Amino acid sequence: MTRFILTRLVLLLVGLLAASALIFFTIRVLPGDVAQVIAGTDATPEAVAAIREQLGLGQPVLLQYLDWIGGLLRGDLGNSLLTGTPVASELAQKAQVTVPLGIMALVIALAFSVPLGVLAAVRRTRATGVVISFASQGLAAVPVVWAGMMLVLLFAVVLGWLPAQGFPRAGWNDPLAAIRALLLPALTIGVVEGAVLLRFVRSAALDAIGQDYVRTAAAKGLTRSQALIRHGLPNVALSVVTVLGLQIAGLIVGSVIIEQLFTLPGIGRMLVADVGNRDLVKVQGELLVLTGVVLVIGAVVDVVHRLADPRLRERERTT
Amino acid sequence: MTAGQDHPRRRAASGGLRTLVSGPAGVFGLVVVTLLLLSASVSFLWTPYDPQLTDPFAKWLAPSPAHLLGTDEVGRDIFSLLLVGARVTVAVAIGSAVVSTVIGVALAALGSLTRRWVRETVAVLIDILIAFPTLLIAMMIASVFGGSLWVVIWAVGISFGVNIARVTRPEIRRVSHSEYVLAGKAAGLGPVRNLTRHLLPNVAPVFIVQLSWSMAVAVLAEAGLSYLGYGAPSSVPSWGRMLSELQTYLAVHPLSVLWPGLAITITVLALNLLGDALRDATDPTLGRRGPASTPTSPQGVTA
Numbered sequence: 001m002t003r004f005i006l007t008r009l010v011l012l013l014v015g016l017l018a019a020s021a022l023i024f025f026t027i028r029v030l031p032g033d034v035a036q037v038i039a040g041t042d043a044t045p046e047a048v049a050a051i052r053e054q055l056g057l058g059q060p061v062l063l064q065y066l067d068w069i070g071g072l073l074r075g076d077l078g079n080s081l082l083t084g085t086p087v088a089s090e091l092a093q094k095a096q097v098t099v100p101l102g103i104m105a106l107v108i109a110l111a112f113s114v115p116l117g118v119l120a121a122v123r124r125t126r127a128t129g130v131v132i133s134f135a136s137q138g139l140a141a142v143p144v145v146w147a148g149m150m151l152v153l154l155f156a157v158v159l160g161w162l163p164a165q166g167f168p169r170a171g172w173n174d175p176l177a178a179i180r181a182l183l184l185p186a187l188t189i190g191v192v193e194g195a196v197l198l199r200f201v202r203s204a205a206l207d208a209i210g211q212d213y214v215r216t217a218a219a220k221g222l223t224r225s226q227a228l229i230r231h232g233l234p235n236v237a238l239s240v241v242t243v244l245g246l247q248i249a250g251l252i253v254g255s256v257i258i259e260q261l262f263t264l265p266g267i268g269r270m271l272v273a274d275v276g277n278r279d280l281v282k283v284q285g286e287l288l289v290l291t292g293v294v295l296v297i298g299a300v301v302d303v304v305h306r307l308a309d310p311r312l313r314e315r316e317r318t319t
Numbered sequence: 320m321t322a323g324q325d326h327p328r329r330r331a332a333s334g335g336l337r338t339l340v341s342g343p344a345g346v347f348g349l350v351v352v353t354l355l356l357l358s359a360s361v362s363f364l365w366t367p368y369d370p371q372l373t374d375p376f377a378k379w380l381a382p383s384p385a386h387l388l389g390t391d392e393v394g395r396d397i398f399s400l401l402l403v404g405a406r407v408t409v410a411v412a413i414g415s416a417v418v419s420t421v422i423g424v425a426l427a428a429l430g431s432l433t434r435r436w437v438r439e440t441v442a443v444l445i446d447i448l449i450a451f452p453t454l455l456i457a458m459m460i461a462s463v464f465g466g467s468l469w470v471v472i473w474a475v476g477i478s479f480g481v482n483i484a485r486v487t488r489p490e491i492r493r494v495s496h497s498e499y500v501l502a503g504k505a506a507g508l509g510p511v512r513n514l515t516r517h518l519l520p521n522v523a524p525v526f527i528v529q530l531s532w533s534m535a536v537a538v539l540a541e542a543g544l545s546y547l548g549y550g551a552p553s554s555v556p557s558w559g560r561m562l563s564e565l566q567t568y569l570a571v572h573p574l575s576v577l578w579p580g581l582a583i584t585i586t587v588l589a590l591n592l593l594g595d596a597l598r599d600a601t602d603p604t605l606g607r608r609g610p611a612s613t614p615t616s617p618q619g620v621t622a
Contacts, residue, residue, distance in 0.1 A: 015447045022451075023459060031463045141535070141588035143542040145562055146580035149569055157570045164570075253454040257543050261566070272547050275462040283462045287455055294450050 005303055012299040019291045020072070024065050027280050038081060038278050051081070055281070068284070077285035082277055087285040091267060097167060098259070098266035101182050101189075102251045108190025109197055109247070110240075117201025118236065121209060122225055124202075133202060139195030144254050148188040148261045155184055165263045185262045189254035193247055197240070204239035208232030241305050245298040252290055338600040345600070348531075348593030355586055359405040368396035370403045370556055379572055388578050391561075392568060397575060400556045401582055407557035408586060411471050411541045412534035418476025419533050423483030423526070424519070430484060431491040432510055432518075445485050453478040453536065457544055466549030471541050479533035486529055490522040524601035531594035535587045542583050558583050 031037045035051040051057075056064055071078060077087035116132050123129035139147075156164035162184045168177040208214055209228060217227035256268030263269070267286060274282040339345040362370075367387070374394035382389045388397040430441035457474035464470065494500060500517050508516065519526075544550035545559025553560065561579040569576055 011443070011446070014443065015450065018444070018447045019451070026459055027463055037463065137591070138584070138588060141591055142584050143539050143546075143559075143562070143580065143587075145543060145546045145566075146576075146583065149562070149566060149576055149580070153569060153573050153576075157573070249450070249452040253452045253543075256454055256458075257546065260547060271458060275458050275549065278462065280462060283458070287459055290455055291451060294452065295447075298450055 001306070004306055008299055008302055012295060015295045015299075016292060019295065020069060020288055021065065023284055023287050023291070024068060025061075027284050028064065029061060034280065038280055040278070054081070072288070077288075078281045080282050081279050082282075087282050090270065090282070091285065091289055094265060094267045094270050096172060097182075097264050098255055098268060100178075101186055101255055101259070101264065101266060102248075104182055104186035105189035105193065105251055105254065106247070108186055109194035112190075113194040113198035114201055114236075114240065117198040118205045118228070118233070120198070120202045121205030122228060124206065132198070136195045136198040136202075139192060140199065142192060142195075144188060144192045144257050145261055147192050148185070148258055151184055151188050151191075152261075155187075167264050181262075181264070185255075185258045185264060188261075189251060189258055193250045193254060196250065197243065197247060200243045201236060201240060204236045205232060207239075208235050211235075238305065238309055241301060241308065245294075245301040248297045249294050252294065339596050342596055342599070344592040345596030348589045348591075348596055351585055351589030352593060355405055355589075356409060358402050359409040362399075362402040362406060366396075366399040366402050368399045370395060370399040372396075379575075382574070389575060391565065391575055392572075397561075397578055400561060401558070401578060403556045404558045404561060404579070404582070407468065407541065407551055407555060408538055408583075411468060411475075412537045412590075414468075414472035415475035415479065415537040415540075416530050416534055418472055419479035419483055420526075420530065422477060422480025423487065423529075426480065426484035427487040427491055427522075428514055430488045431495060432514065442488070445481055445488070448478075448481040449485060451478060451481075453540055454543060457540065457549065461544075461549040466544070466552075468541070468551055468555075471537065471544050471550050474544075475533060475537040475540050479529065479536065482533070483526060483529045486525055487522045490525055491518050494518055494521045524597075528594050528598045528601065531590055531597055535590035535594065538583060538587050538590065 028034050033048075035048045035055065035057055036043070038051050039048045056067065059067070068078070075088055077091070079086055080090065113136075116136075120129045120132035120136070124133075152164045155162045163181055164184075167181045168174045170177070172178050205228065209224075209232065211232070213231050214224075214227045217231050218224050222230065252268075255266060256271060258264075259266040259269040260272055267290065271283065271286045271290070274286065340349065372395060374390075377386075377390050377394035378392055380386050380390040380394075386396050386398065388401070390396055391400070426441060426445060430438055430445060432438075433441075453474050456478055457470050460473055461470045495513075495518060500513060503513050503517055541550050541557060542559035542562060545557050546563040548563070551557035551560050558579040562576065562583075565572070565576045565579070
């Protein structure tokens, strides 16, 4: 087991290193003269030279990369080219919106996809099951922006229950307003992501229904649903855990688009703005942090899966 | 190739098609994809109105026989815009399918037919690249080269190429140990010939399924990126752009926002269902054998 965790940890480090290299070289080397890109085509040579100086572009590329990584290890992602503020502190500030948004969306997604997915599997031949699985198939095809617009229409325009946009100026000092502001965006991401998750849950539950242990339990007097819930659910839970890694990537992507739609001051909206402003130092840092989150959660999910699944533990002991 | 050799393969293909259209999902997928291709081609010859024609006296008209889906904030006919927008959808879907095929085949071949250390390195690389969400790849490219439809095509192409490589690499490994490939090798076929002659036709079913899904993701990615302003330029009508332009009027003219969203959803649904149907149609030969071939349609991950 320790060996597995160590191997996974090494793989994670290799992954983070590769991701950082990929991001750095794509952004810094691919465009040729990065200073010109940042300054824009109509910039004076002096402005370009100033940016070149600021980025340390006189040094060899490898040294620049190591310099960036070195800073990274000290928690220093450089300073914004536009405002001069440290990228790390801006990220930390924007995370106060994006992280709660992601967690809320995940909770919403799980809260409706797991019970409905199991229900769809149990009632697969009846109307309930068919309707649920059709609806999830349809929802999974909806672009997240459009889902957001439709929910705004319903909950903000027609019903007037929730704000259509924005985040309270006081931030989390006004927790109720903050949560109200995040509810609709989280619901949007949660519904679309949840629809994808629901299909996984359904197929995992279907798989469990066909297993001998469920049939045996049913033969010994439990109803089929009881048998499935008591013996099938742990297995369903495991397969949900494995796709959670994928779901996290979906949540992050969803938040980039949804923060734009709801004008939330989060990391995604900052990234979109910085790409537009060609603030490449910030873009670099933001991309690395977002990919890093995906990689780290993927690794955690793998380890949890390994710890939670007795079959995998058993296999390890025998080999 | 003589007719006698050709015969069984043709029979297999028509059998596959029959299985494909035997279920409602496959039929729906094929019908919608055909309609999409038709709309895109027809739009070159004819649209009810000039899609770029603005008319201040005809803005926000409700759907009527004259304007099937009504008009937008500058009086453009929404139905005509949708027809022309289908071109972008088709272009992005096909473009990213081509890119992902090239990248997928290259990575899968490098990861399965080369020396051990190259193979293993590529395998680790695939595992790492797969974690990159498509949209972040797109933002990375857009930050350097600015936004365009190429950003969508490359981003989806790269991320799905990696996906395809991950699914097909084990298949190629498996097939490359089969007797007919060994026989081919013994008979003097080079690695490239062997790849095109024996390996690729055998992994083609897995491949085509992935391509169908990758097109669905491409359509969603176009919508998302054009919405963010890094996809289609403002001069090109696209479904994603229509969403972002009409968003401002959501509260006043909600019906107008409905159409592009529906168009995207139906297209994506069709491509997803087509992928599922293709998977089921090809299941008996290359089915869910082992972890490699339990592909997960990753639609939500992208946009």
